[in-house]
Amino acid sequence: MIGAHVIVGYANDPGGRDALALSAAITRVTGGELTVATIYPPNSPGLAVEAQANLAHAAEELGPVPAEFITFESRGTGRGLAVLASRIRADLIVVGSADGGQHGRISIGSTADHLLHMSPEAVMLAPAGYLPPEEPARLTLAYVHRPQCDAAVEQVAQAALRLGVRLRLITLDLRTDDQGRLRDDLALAVRLAWESTGIEAEAEVAEGHDVAAALAGVEWLDGELLVCAASEDAQPHRVFLGELAMKVLRASPRPVAVLPRGFG
Template sequence: MTYVVGYGPHENDRGAIELACQLARSAPQPVVAVSVIPRGWGTPAAAGTDREFAHWAETVGADSAALAAADLARHPEIDGSAVWVPGRSVPQTLLEQAEARDAEILVVASSGDAEPGRIRLTSKTDRLLHSSTVPVAIAPRDYQTSSGVARVTVGFRDDDRSWSLLTRVAEICRRSSAKLRVVTFLVSPVRRPVTSDVSHAETQVIDLWATQAASAQAEAAAHLSSMGFTPENLEVTTAGGPDWGAAIGSIDWADGDLLVLGSSSTHRLAQVFLGSSASKIVRHAPVPVVIVPGSPGH
C-alpha cells in the first residue's frame, strides 16, 4: 500500500506532499510523488519534432521529480520517493499509477487560485473525482503541518452510504489512534416571523430536520460505543447555520484535523462524485478533505 501524490511539474504542490506525509505519520505507508509529463504522439511524420518534444518532456519530468524529492526530504521520517511518467491525460495516468502502486489514498493539491488555507478544485481534480475508485485527499492551498492525523471529522447524513463510510472511518481511527467526530451539517435559511402558512411550514420542516438529525446521531453514537469508542475519543454533534460557511465555521477546527466525506452520486459510472452539498462543504472546509467512493451497492 502507498500514498500516491499527484505532483504538478509547473505548480507548487508542496501542500499535497505535506498532507501525504501527515497521513503517513499516522498510518505508515510509503509516499510516492508522481509527476505526469505530456507524451508525444510517436507518428513517423513527426519523428524529428517528437524527439525534440520527448527530450523536453524528459527534462521537465526530471526537474519536477527533483523538486518533489526535495519537498519529501523535508520529512526524513517518511519513506518517500519521486518519479515522473509520461501520459496524455493527467487524471487517467494518476489513476493508473494509483492502481499499479496499490494506493490507499490519492493525494492532490488545490488550485493555485484558491485562497490560502482553502480548497478549490482544478479541472483535472474534478475529472479525477468522477472516476477514482480510491479515496482522494485534497490539501488546502499552502498547507503545512508537522502533526499526524489527530482527529477525523466525518460528514454524516444517515443514509446507507453514510453508515458504510462511518464504519470505515471508525476502523481507521482505531488503527491510527485518532479521535473521531461525527457531524451532521444542517443548513437552513434564517427563520422569518410566522406570517403565512408557507413560513409556518418552513419552520416545521427545519424543526423536523433537527429532530431527525438528533435521532440519527444518537443511533450513530450507540453504534460507535459498541465498537469501543468512549467520550474521550468520540464526539457527535450537529453544525448548523444559514449558509454552508456559517455551518462549517460553527464548530472548532485545529491542526491535525481531517474532514472525510462520502460520495453522493447514484450514477453507476461515477465512483467518486461531489453532490451539491459536498461541493459546498469542500469549498468552505478549513482543513484537508478526503472524498471516499461508495462501496458497491452503497
C-alpha cells in the same frame, strides 16, 4: 485504513508542495509507502524532461523521507493519477489546491475535479498553504443518513481507533430540514460507531444559512481531517461527490478525504 500506499500528484508549485507535505505526514503516521508522481502529456519530450526535474525538486523537499518517484504519460493529470494508482495498488491519491484559490481553503482544479468524479481510490485534498502537524488529532465525518455514510461511520471509527484519535460526526442543518430528525439520525450514527468499534464519537449539528456559514461555526483542531463518503450516485468502487459535498469540501479549513463507494 487508507494510507498503506499513498500516491501524490506533484508539480513544482504551491499546491504540489502542499500535497507533498501532507502525503509525507500521512505515511509517517501510517508507516505506508509513498509514491511521488508527475504526469505529462503524450508526445511532449520537453515536458517529459520537465517532469523529471519536478521529481528532483520533490526529492529535495522530502529530504530523508523514503519515496518512489515516477513520471507517467497521460492525456490528463487526474486520469493519469487514477490509472497509475490502480497499477501500483495505491489506496490514496493526494493532490493540492488549484492556483488562485483562497488561502486555507481547497480550490478544485481540473485534476481534482476528475478524481472527485472518477477515482477508483480514496482522494485527499490539501487546503492552500496547509502545514501538517506532527500528529493527527481527530477524524471528522460529514454525516448524512444514507447507506454510504453509514458504512463510512464504521470505516472512519476503525481508523480513529487504530490511530488513537478522537472521532466526530457532523451533520449540517441548513435550516431546510427538521432538526429533531437530524439529531435522531446523528444519535443512531454515534451508536453505530460505538457498536462497531467501542469508540464514543462526538456529535455536532452545524447550523447556518449555507454550508460555508455552518462550517465556519465549527471548531477545528490542528491535525484534524474531514472525511466525506461518496454519493449514492457513485459507481461501485468509484468516488463521486454530489453538489452539497462539493460545497463542504470547498468550505473546509482542513484536508478532506473522500472515500469511494464500497470502500473497505
